[in-house]
Amino acid sequence: MIPAPFEYKRAATLAEAVDLLAANGEDAKLLAGGHSLLPLMKLRLATPALLVDIGRVRELSYVREEGDHVAVGALTRHRDLETSEVLRTHLPLLAHVAGQVGDPQVRHRGTIGGSVAHGDPASDLPAACLALGATFEAVGPNGARSVAASELFKGFLETALGPDEVLTEIRVPKATGVGWSFQKFNRRAQDWAIVGVAALAGPHPGVAMINMGPVPLRATAVEEALVGGASAAEAAARSAEGLDPPGDLNASPEYRRHLAQVLVRRALQEAGVA
Amino acid sequence: MCAMPGNPNRAGGLEAPSVRAGRFTVSVQVNGERREGDVEPRTLLVHWLRDTLGLTGTNIGCDTSSCGACTVLVGGESVKSCTMLAVQADGAEVTTIEGLADGERLHPVQQAFWENHGLQCGYCTPGMVMAAVSLLAEHPHPSEEEVRAGLEGNLCRCTGYHNIVKAVLAAAGATAAARVAS
Numbered sequence: 001m002i003p004a005p006f007e008y009k010r011a012a013t014l015a016e017a018v019d020l021l022a023a024n025g026e027d028a029k030l031l032a033g034g035h036s037l038l039p040l041m042k043l044r045l046a047t048p049a050l051l052v053d054i055g056r057v058r059e060l061s062y063v064r065e066e067g068d069h070v071a072v073g074a075l076t077r078h079r080d081l082e083t084s085e086v087l088r089t090h091l092p093l094l095a096h097v098a099g100q101v102g103d104p105q106v107r108h109r110g111t112i113g114g115s116v117a118h119g120d121p122a123s124d125l126p127a128a129c130l131a132l133g134a135t136f137e138a139v140g141p142n143g144a145r146s147v148a149a150s151e152l153f154k155g156f157l158e159t160a161l162g163p164d165e166v167l168t169e170i171r172v173p174k175a176t177g178v179g180w181s182f183q184k185f186n187r188r189a190q191d192w193a194i195v196g197v198a199a200l201a202g203p204h205p206g207v208a209m210i211n212m213g214p215v216p217l218r219a220t221a222v223e224e225a226l227v228g229g230a231s232a233a234e235a236a237a238r239s240a241e242g243l244d245p246p247g248d249l250n251a252s253p254e255y256r257r258h259l260a261q262v263l264v265r266r267a268l269q270e271a272g273v274a
Numbered sequence: 275m276c277a278m279p280g281n282p283n284r285a286g287g288l289e290a291p292s293v294r295a296g297r298f299t300v301s302v303q304v305n306g307e308r309r310e311g312d313v314e315p316r317t318l319l320v321h322w323l324r325d326t327l328g329l330t331g332t333n334i335g336c337d338t339s340s341c342g343a344c345t346v347l348v349g350g351e352s353v354k355s356c357t358m359l360a361v362q363a364d365g366a367e368v369t370t371i372e373g374l375a376d377g378e379r380l381h382p383v384q385q386a387f388w389e390n391h392g393l394q395c396g397y398c399t400p401g402m403v404m405a406a407v408s409l410l411a412e413h414p415h416p417s418e419e420e421v422r423a424g425l426e427g428n429l430c431r432c433t434g435y436h437n438i439v440k441a442v443l444a445a446a447g448a449t450a451a452a453r454v455a456s
């Protein structure tokens with residue numbers, strides 16, 4: 001299996017990437033780690049006319065402390081998140097989730113920006129970003145803008161980013177010492193989650209779900225319950241409220257709703273909610 | 275935040291690739307030797323290694339990023355070469371199974387697979403060995419659990435994994451090897 005023919009251009013800097021996208025319109029696609037895009041291209045489910053390779057834009061690969069936030073460059077690979085001391089200290093949920101993505105080979109190539117921009121409801125890092133209340137920075141021909149995590153995911157594999165925009169940074173409020181948990185339910189090592197939950201306890205609880213709808217999403221009913229002082233079990237009972245999970249080979253919608261409640265309860269308890 | 279200069283940390287890595295009628299000239303350090311060639315951008319690294327360079331030790335199993343049979347090292351790290359374009363490896367160092375042994379002397383991980391009978395049909399073995407080399411570079415003294423997790427990207431249809439795990443622990447010089455067997 002090989003992709004359909006395409007033109008290939010390599011951007012050395014962010015500015016060059018933005019220019020290349022602006023000059024080539026909807027036919028161009030960014031290539032970061034390639035671990036979502038290339039499998040789709042090999043299956044000919046994606047046939048972009050031009051790939052703009054940003055894999056070497058080193059200026060977008062970093063994890064930096066910035067006051068009460070941590071700034072993560074979009075080109076930071078899963079492996080670099082997993083091993084980042086800054087993340088382990090201030091955002092252990094994010095470091096842990098990165099270490100649960102796929103397998104080591106995938107983590108050596110895949111990037112957080114690619115994972116977020118792909119907008120797959122089955123993927124792990126978007127859920128972690130939602131639970132942590134991250135903000136996304138993007139640069140396009142008209143300059144830079146910020147998008148809140150809750151505004152980014154629009155539809156199945158569809159985000160609020162324009163075809164001419166490059167996601168540059170993920171800004172995450174520090175959650176030092178706050179209880180957290182990540183529950184990824186799958187049947188075999190390496191597999192994607194059938195259902196997953198990323199949870200952050202504390203005064204501003206964040207609970208996000210994997211594979212419980214067409215987009216990565218927050219369990220707002222659970223969050224509300226927690227703010228209202230509910231116990232882990234009470235809050236978890238509301239896990240599937242308002243959600244319309246998919247049915248597939250692995251699980252029916254009913255099974256996913258059940259799983260969501262079990263996993264949210266486990267997550268909240270592990271995160272320290274009574 | 276735009277337009278900061280790039281940080282050229284890899285030799286050749288940031289130069290614009292040269293174009294020849296829809297083809298690119300790539301230059302890759304393969305098993306310590308500089309190899310150059312014209313490729314179509316859609317050429318997968320595994321095909322370039324196998325079909326152009328004749329390095330057929332790297333197998334293709336699933337062709338869908340799942341089995342790990344095609345694992346090679348890029349910059350010392352394990353990568354599924356069916357899920358990487360040859361142009362993405364331009365300027366990098368690639369190590370395949372052919373590059374591990376030192377003449378007649380097997381690499382310690384290869385030796386350990388041999389001694390612990392870490393293979394049956396052998397199809398997964400090149401990828402398994404490369405994944406193990408990368409794993410041991412990151413975790414020189416892994417626990418059994420870390421070895422099992424570290425090899426989760428590699429499928430074996432024959433061995434049931436026990437002797438593979440044993441081999442990797444043996445290669446790490448871990449005394450835990452004996453425990454796995456029991």
Ligand SMILES: Cc1cc2nc3c(=O)[nH]c(=O)nc-3n(C[C@H](O)[C@H](O)[C@H](O)COP(=O)(O)OP(=O)(O)OC[C@H]3O[C@@H](n4cnc5c(N)ncnc54)[C@H](O)[C@@H]3O)c2cc1C
Binds near residue numbers: 103
């Ligand atoms: C075998 C396998 C198992 C996997 N298992 C999991 C798993 O368990 N959990 C999980 O979460 N993921 C999993 N993944 C997906 C993996 O995490 C991908 O690496 C990730 O989703 C995409 O990142 P990338 O850098 O490879 O992006 P690419 O594939 O290069 O790009 C993905 C999409 O995002 C766009 N894009 C990339 N970067 C940017 C940017 N900076 N700005 C704007 N758009 C951008 C591209 O144009 C493309 O449309 C798996 C992948 C494989 C192959």
Ligand code: FES
Binds near residue numbers: 339341
């Ligand atoms: S052939 Fe590459 S992962 Fe199976």
Ligand code: FES
Binds near residue numbers: 392
């Ligand atoms: S030895 Fe046959 S697939 Fe592993």
